[in-house]
Amino acid sequence: MKERYLKYGLLAPALAICAVTLFYPLMQSLIYSVHDWRMSRSPVVGAFVGLSNYADLLLHDPDFLNSAWVTLVFTVPSVALTIAVALALAVLLAGSGRLEVNARMLLVIPFAMSPALIGISWRFMLSPEFGVVDTMLKHIVPGLGKAPILSDPTLAMVALILVDVWHWTPYFMLTFIGALASLPQETLDAAQVDGAGSMRIFFEIVLPQLRPVLAIAVLLKTIFSLKMLDQVVTMTAGGPGAATETVPYLVYTTAFRYYDIGYASAMAWLLAVVMMVLALVYSRFLLGRKT
Amino acid sequence: MKRRQFLEAAGALAAAGLGGMARAAGPAPYGLAAGKPYAGTHLKLLLPPASQFRAQQKRLDQFEALTGIKTTYSYVPYGQLLDKITTEAVGGSSEYDLFSFQDSWMASLVGYLNPLDASIAADKLDMGRYPEVFREACIVGGKTYGLPIRAHPQLLFYRKDLLGEVGAKVPASWSDMVATAGAIQNKSGISGVALDYVKGSGFQNLWLWFNCLWGHGSDLFDAAGQPRFNDAAGVAGTQAYVDVLLKDKVANPGSSQFNEYDMVNSMAQGKSAMIMVWWWTYSVLTGDRSRLKPEQVGFAPMVRFNGGKSPTLATLMPFGISKQSRHKAAAWEYLKWVSNPDLEVEIVCDKSDPQTSDIVATQTATYLNDKVNEVNHGLHRVALESLKGARTLPKLTIWPEVASVLETTISEIVAVGKPVKPSLDDAAAQVARIARRSGRHRS
Numbered sequence: 234m235k236e237r238y239l240k241y242g243l244l245a246p247a248l249a250i251c252a253v254t255l256f257y258p259l260m261q262s263l264i265y266s267v268h269d270w271r272m273s274r275s276p277v278v279g280a281f282v283g284l285s286n287y288a289d290l291l292l293h294d295p296d297f298l299n300s301a302w303v304t305l306v307f308t309v310p311s312v313a314l315t316i317a318v319a320l321a322l323a324v325l326l327a328g329s330g331r332l333e334v335n336a337r338m339l340l341v342i343p344f345a346m347s348p349a350l351i352g353i354s355w356r357f358m359l360s361p362e363f364g365v366v367d368t369m370l371k372h373i374v375p376g377l378g379k380a381p382i383l384s385d386p387t388l389a390m391v392a393l394i395l396v397d398v399w400h401w402t403p404y405f406m407l408t409f410i411g412a413l414a415s416l417p418q419e420t421l422d423a424a425q426v427d428g429a430g431s432m433r434i435f436f437e438i439v440l441p442q443l444r445p446v447l448a449i450a451v452l453l454k455t456i457f458s459l460k461m462l463d464q465v466v467t468m469t470a471g472g473p474g475a476a477t478e479t480v481p482y483l484v485y486t487t488a489f490r491y492y493d494i495g496y497a498s499a500m501a502w503l504l505a506v507v508m509m510v511l512a513l514v515y516s517r518f519l520l521g522r523k524t
Numbered sequence: 525m526k527r528r529q530f531l532e533a534a535g536a537l538a539a540a541g542l543g544g545m546a547r548a549a550g551p552a553p554y555g556l557a558a559g560k561p562y563a564g565t566h567l568k569l570l571l572p573p574a575s576q577f578r579a580q581q582k583r584l585d586q587f588e589a590l591t592g593i594k595t596t597y598s599y600v601p602y603g604q605l606l607d608k609i610t611t612e613a614v615g616g617s618s619e620y621d622l623f624s625f626q627d628s629w630m631a632s633l634v635g636y637l638n639p640l641d642a643s644i645a646a647d648k649l650d651m652g653r654y655p656e657v658f659r660e661a662c663i664v665g666g667k668t669y670g671l672p673i674r675a676h677p678q679l680l681f682y683r684k685d686l687l688g689e690v691g692a693k694v695p696a697s698w699s700d701m702v703a704t705a706g707a708i709q710n711k712s713g714i715s716g717v718a719l720d721y722v723k724g725s726g727f728q729n730l731w732l733w734f735n736c737l738w739g740h741g742s743d744l745f746d747a748a749g750q751p752r753f754n755d756a757a758g759v760a761g762t763q764a765y766v767d768v769l770l771k772d773k774v775a776n777p778g779s780s781q782f783n784e785y786d787m788v789n790s791m792a793q794g795k796s797a798m799i800m801v802w803w804w805t806y807s808v809l810t811g812d813r814s815r816l817k818p819e820q821v822g823f824a825p826m827v828r829f830n831g832g833k834s835p836t837l838a839t840l841m842p843f844g845i846s847k848q849s850r851h852k853a854a855a856w857e858y859l860k861w862v863s864n865p866d867l868e869v870e871i872v873c874d875k876s877d878p879q880t881s882d883i884v885a886t887q888t889a890t891y892l893n894d895k896v897n898e899v900n901h902g903l904h905r906v907a908l909e910s911l912k913g914a915r916t917l918p919k920l921t922i923w924p925e926v927a928s929v930l931e932t933t934i935s936e937i938v939a940v941g942k943p944v945k946p947s948l949d950d951a952a953a954q955v956a957r958i959a960r961r962s963g964r965h966r967s
Contacts, residue, residue, distance in 0.1 A: 470724015
């Protein structure tokens with residue numbers, strides 16, 4: 234009996250912290266999302282409006298629908314590229330030689346940088362007037378000088394994706410290096426003895442064994458991409474036009490520039506629901522399958 | 525005695541002297557309450573960093589000597605200022621007694637600001653000393669919520685040497701500006717003008733758009749409160765604004781990606797010949813970090829449309845008293861002191877310290893003051909010309925949402941190449957939707 238209560242007692246501090254820092258704000262934002270609360274008008278929550286904030290968002294708000302599309306356009310390539318590049322680098326740098334170790338150390342640097350700082354730095358580097366990228370492009374392809382990369386909708390999105398890939402690749406590379414190191418050496422040796430080439434070994438022996446790690450990596454990176462905000466704020470401000478306006482950016486501007494807390498909460502909840510569904514789908518279909 | 529100790533002692537003596545004078549002379553200067561009734565009060569101000577404010581801060585001992593009120597300046601970067609004020613206000617905090625805020629924020633801050641009309645009337649504070657545009661900018665719903673302490677008229681800055689090379693007169697109209705920019709660009713290869721079309725920098729890409737919009741006879745809303753910026757005049761004005769880059773091609777190609785900072789830097793680095801921007805930029809263009817020599821930088825009243833009759837844009841950072849302040853009377857004493865004409869003239873004439881050297885003034889007499897103009901190369905008289913018929917940003921509770929739609933639209937027209945009329949129609953529909961959601965949109 235004592236033991237039965239002990240486990241709850243031991244869990245209690247963690248549950249209390251979660252309740253205060255996670256469940257309470259979540260439930261509070263859910264309440265805000267069904268109220269009309271403009272903080273610039275009143276410090277107290279306004280009238281109950283039912284689901285009208287949600288209906289407005291899904292039926293009448295072109296900005297929200299655009300941002301949902303932009304988020305999708307950003308998320309798919311950024312997840313695919315990050316995972317692919319990280320896996321390729323992990324395979325290349327999995328060894329313990331001096332070159333591999335030093336290369337890994339250097340490649341980790343982008344991940345150690347603050348995302349907001351990355352956005353600001355790249356905005357300057359991509360400036361057509363003062364940027365280092367422009368100067369390099371000018372020397373490599375003379376016609377490409379003064380290319381206003383961040384004011385072209387397609388190029389701005391490409392730049393945002395590439396910067397995100399550059400930022401996150403080291404983290405997933407290290408994850409994959411760890412996973413590669415844990416693979417049983419016997420299976421690889423056996424395949425080599427049987428005469429399998431390195432490509433065949435990778436695709437038929439290594440990759441299937443990496444599936445659980447890959448699934449977690451894809452899930453994590455999808456969530457990271459869906460909540461992309463820092464670089465959008467500091468690098469493109471959602472522009473040009475609304476070409477890089479992701480849902481989190483719209484939530485941020487609606488909440489902290491327009492102070493329309495009710496509407497922003499509804500947006501945030503829609504995004505949270507999408508992420509929860511994704512997490513559920515991933516865990517059912519990827520982690521649930523036998524490897 | 526070291527020099528610094530000597531100066532501190534002299535300063536203290538001077539401050540004590542001022543205080544003594546105030547007591548001896550009876551009524552305190554600048555309409556301050558006699559007898560230091562608020563002595564011992566500690567006021568806190570929330571404001572953005574600016575050399576003008578640092579210059580005031582340097583002189584706060586004068587205020588303390590006159591009133592016994594101690595004052596602390598707390599600086600918050602301009603980009604975070606509205607967030608900070610709103611957070612303080614919504615949280616019911618009384619930590620800050622006074623705020624500095626942008627005029628266009630006022631409509632959404634009135635619930636948190638204390639009206640000043642009764643105090644102005646009681647102390648007979650002369651509001652006529654400010655240009656009408658500044659006075660009006662501090663009023664919402666018939667009540668005054670701030671005093672115009674910091675304000676910016678627009679000016680045209682140009683390279684005197686490049687203008688001389690093409691034998692052009694200083695442009696007075698938008699079309700003159702485009703023609704002169706083209707001539708300079710053809711002759712020197714330097715971009716004729718730099719503009720800031722990018723979004724995401726506090727709606728900066730709308731400032732010159734307003735000149736073009738008003739210059740063609742349009743406006744944001746009609747008398748019934750419906751969007752009208754997409755009417756024929758609005759389309760023509762917007763077209764004129766974007767044509768400088770897209771059709772006339774006399775703007776720096778980077779303009780589609782420039783914010784105000786980049787635009788000013790472009791001229792300061794010698795890459796663009798002209799810019800149209802707030803007057804405080806003069807100190808950047810002639811400062812240590814500029815590649816230009818001061819004699820290369822010319823300034824003129826902002827270019828206009830319609831035979832010089834169209835409005836220019838002005839912006840303000842008034843000081844207001846927090847509704848939650850526990851020291852409202854003392855805060856009003858501070859406002860009387862900080863708005864006194866002598867302090868303003870003293871600050872704009874003091875060039876002894878680059879950290880506190882500033883040109884910003886708000887009172888007509890200062891703009892016309894001979895000494896001020898002598899010290900500042902005539903900048904203030906030119907600025908007053910620019911302020912004739914000037915307007916400020918609309919005071920709407922939904923201004924941030926409306927401005928966000930408009931800045932995105934301008935960015936789309938310039939960067940994505942969307943045609944002007946359909947883009948403005950879309951924007952008007954969005955603004956109407958925002959207004960509907962808000963319930964009411966005119967303050």
